[in-house]
Amino acid sequence: MGKLGCGIDGNLNEAKFSEPIPWIGLYIAAASLACAIAMTVDLIRCSRQQKFWFPSKFSSINATSLTIIAVAVKLSVDLNAAMPRRVDQLAKLSSGTLLCTVMGNSMPSLGTMDNNDLCTNIIALGILVVTAIVNMGVQLGTGVIYLYWKEHALIMFLMLILLIILCSSALTVPVNNKYFQYKYNKKYDMALKEDSNETRKRGDKELKEDLMKLWMMAHTCSPQFVVGRSVTCEAAGAFCLLGAMTLAQAILRSYLMPWSFKFCTGESDYKWSTILVLITQTIAVGAGTIAPAIRWFNAVNFRCPIRRKKSGKKVLTVERYWIQLLVEIKECPLNIRFQDRFCKKFAHDVKYKLLDLCIGMQTGIVLGSKVIQFISVYFMIRIFSFCDFCKKVKTIIPNNGISSDTRSESPSTPKPDLSRYVMHLEGEEELVELMMKNNFDATDHWLRRGERKQPKHLTELMEKSTFAEGFKGVGEFDSDLVLSLGSEPPNCWALPVVTLTAIAVALPNVSGSLMKQLMCSVNEGLIYVRLIEDNLDAKGELFNIRKTANVVWVGIDLYHKWLDVDLRKLSLQAENTKEILEKLSDSAKNRFEEFKKTPMSQCLKEGPSKWPIKILAANSMYRISQTLLQNCERRNYLINEILFEALTVMISDILGACLTNLQRVMFNCLGRTIIERELCVRRAVFVLGKTKKIRKLLDQQPISTLDPDQMAYIDEWRSMHNLKFNA
Incomplete structure (x- = not known):
């Protein structure tokens, strides 16, 4: 009887109930480690493939990842477990920060979802985030969280902002995918007509240029790249970096300035497992913040006027595609049938008012993201200016009697102008040249990798x-x-x-x-x-x-x-x-x-x-x-x-x-879905380099x-x- 619940005196054996809790903490640490591994694998994979907008494959938002995240952030939603020690309070903070990191890291994965997946995944994530925010607020009120309340308030704010940004970005995915599908088909036909006008046999140089056209189109309209280069994703990267810095300063202050804190005595029910949770979640936050931070840095770097030799003025306008889906929903009539004319009119008026509110909120989110972009550029421009100055000084100083100007005179292979094949949205005209230059290197990279792996x-x-x-x-x-x-x-x-x-x-x-x-x-x-x-x-x-x-x-x-x-x-x-x-x-x-x-x-x-x-x-x-x-x-x-x-x-x-038939297969990319197209073209470039010797034999x-x-x-x-x- 005593082992099952009640003691000899008839009271509940509460001490027995808390014995499995350290193993639950170990379970939380394992889920946090899974998040860290997923984000690290994506980071390494994208770095090797030179995809510095870091598309999400293993750390994407789906049913599996949301379940793992829910387990990993359990400490932040635990309302009544005593957390008296320093490590306990920091673990509470790290759980909330991890949720912010995962949202910022996995944002590009929205581009690969269809409409149903977008809706269900965003709703599920919203339920998780709102639950975490409410529970953290309750703990601040009851005193379960009694330290780092400013940090917790900031993390709660970042959670809400990141959720809103994710919802805002999700509204553009169906519109952008449909737009790029249409644009890709038109430009693909244009590329085929140009190739058909050339009757000569296509050699390696011609094949490479053809694939560069396809790669330029497929890559620049890749759904994850479209989301990854958006102003909202840039803002999410900045907020994600801010969340990681908040956790870092809390950990450093608590260990370097322990006299400024007053910790409670006692021991948490999670016991030894809390330190494992804190370590794994800190590692996960550190690894997961790298990709959003680089996305933010690259976006600022691209738009910095000194780096791009253009004016720094940026008009705060909201492009049509941000609100197009909401406008289309507003214009569609309601399918609900009312017999009473007053009820029908009231339902339509409510719908119009709600959608006007949503359009206003969407406009505000985009404008806010552009303000964050402007502020980021304003502060980072000084760093870039200093770097440019250092480079100029370095070019003046001769190296072994040979100036850099002499070295730069070496002949380089002229690159074809493929700006016509760069797929971009309204307001991205300034990025066309940069996307074109970056993609030349990516094509050459995969071609060289293929040439190094000839099937001997x-x-x-x-x-x-x-x-x-x-x-x-x-x-x-x-x-x-x-x-x-x-x-x-x-x-x-x-x-x-x-x-x-x-x-x-x-x-x-x-x-x-x-x-x-x-x-x-x-x-x-x-x-x-x-x-x-x-x-x-x-x-x-x-x-x-x-x-x-x-x-x-x-x-x-x-x-x-x-x-x-x-x-x-x-x-x-x-x-x-x-x-x-x-x-x-x-x-x-x-x-x-x-x-x-x-x-x-x-x-x-x-x-x-x-x-x-x-x-x-x-x-x-x-x-x-x-x-x-x-x-x-x-x-x-x-x-x-x-x-x-x-x-x-x-x-x-x-x-x-x-x-x-190999050459024919390389260009068989039109029938692919918009998600598979980039992989198809990249594989074709790789195969082109890998089969160089074989194609020379086949020419006989x-x-x-x-x-x-x-x-x-x-x-x-x-x-x-x-x-x-x-x-």
Whole structure:
């Protein structure tokens, strides 16, 4: 009875109730650490990618992050737990500051949300923030928070301001996304027309310029970048920095000037866990403040008149897009039906008054953010002026007898004028030139990163391709003379490559280094094959066949097995090459025949592309092994080394023919959503640099008679080679 609640005297055993509280504190510390890790990962990732507006990926606002934040700030909403010590009072303050930091850090993630997510996430965040503010106010009144009341009042104010700024920014997201979708389509068409006017073959320089146009458009209309460069996000960064400074000064004062505080005696119910909470939340605030602070600094730097050589006058105007959504809602009639005319008129009047109030508040928020921007520029301009003066002094002082003017005369590559492709909003005209200059460097950065990661194994394999003969191996791996097991399914690029590699692995007496080289080459090649097939098979007609290739390749690559056939064991047991091909062919045929006896065989009548994965793999193995058996004596395939070399050339030719579609895939970005577009173009720039040597090899191929749509399919290449052979 005493253990369960009441003591022997009948009173509640309150001491027992508080025993788990330190473990709850540990739980709070773990949630705070999760916030710190998420914000730090975003910081490192964006720094490596040179995205200094710091888009939020792991620290975005969503259901998961809001749940973690609610746990992390539990101390600030705990109304009745005694917090007498210095560390307890500081932990209360750090919890509120962490909430401010998370809001400021994750603000760009608003741009990636659709309308429903925006509404639900902002409402959920608002409930959390209002709850925290009310509970902190109650604690200030009851004395649970008895120190740092000025700091707590400021943090509560910052919470409310940041929530209002987030709501204000969220109102512009649907309008801006719709606007940029329209603008992007128009500029994309303009870029395509300019490229179509140039009939010459496009080399590396032309391809780079084309991708720079697409990158400029995709990057400058990226939803997170649009929010990140807005005046409200700049103000949020300033408030976030102010919150971190408030916590820092409170911690420093309490430890450096302890005589100025009078702490209560006693111990908190959270005991030893409070110090862990304070440490983890201080780290989280420190890591999370870096990104908003840099956003604020960059925005001030961009708009500083001395740095930009322009006038410092800034007209305090509110652009149309800030209030457009509210105006549209105001103009829409109410869907509520009233029979009484007076009620209908009253409802409409209330709606108009409320929306007029919201429009006025939105205007005030934007104007307030611009005032903060002006104040920031006013104070920071002196620092920038001093830095400019130091740079001028440095240029005057010679370095080893060579002045900086002499060094600056080195020739530099002229950059094309891509200002027409910079996507900007009303009032951002002054940022066009800066965004253009910054994005030149970003494109070059990803191009250089790609060039440093050339697929060397694939390049060596591609050197064996029959470029001059138009990749004749594409027409040789499968013969029309082989009788099919059933209706013939279409081919994808990956499945023949995987099947040919499985046969190569089963060959005995092949050098281990050659086998390892082939496996590495196919691994690197399949990356590009999947990229091409994902883009060109947009309707998913070959989805099941491509999935078959992926499943079979995992078994070959990791376990040296084709389905359940151990290829290494087969190479040891077989007496010659012909027997290996026969066993693989028989194994595939038997699997097909056994499947026909099962009730599931009805799917064979629905169409080859809907066959089960193992049946598609068996069909491919049967046809290819039978084709090789037909050519055994005529082409000396009975000798292991000769067959291995022939298989290598076929694999190289198939990969080479597939990679001729690489350039087309690079520009297949129009159909992407506005959120995915930037990633798509950045990947295209990276692939352009990574495939530089391979594209030089592909240039040796004669002009194909196939049109671009036909070149996307391996069966079209086979038909072309069969026509040449029959002719």
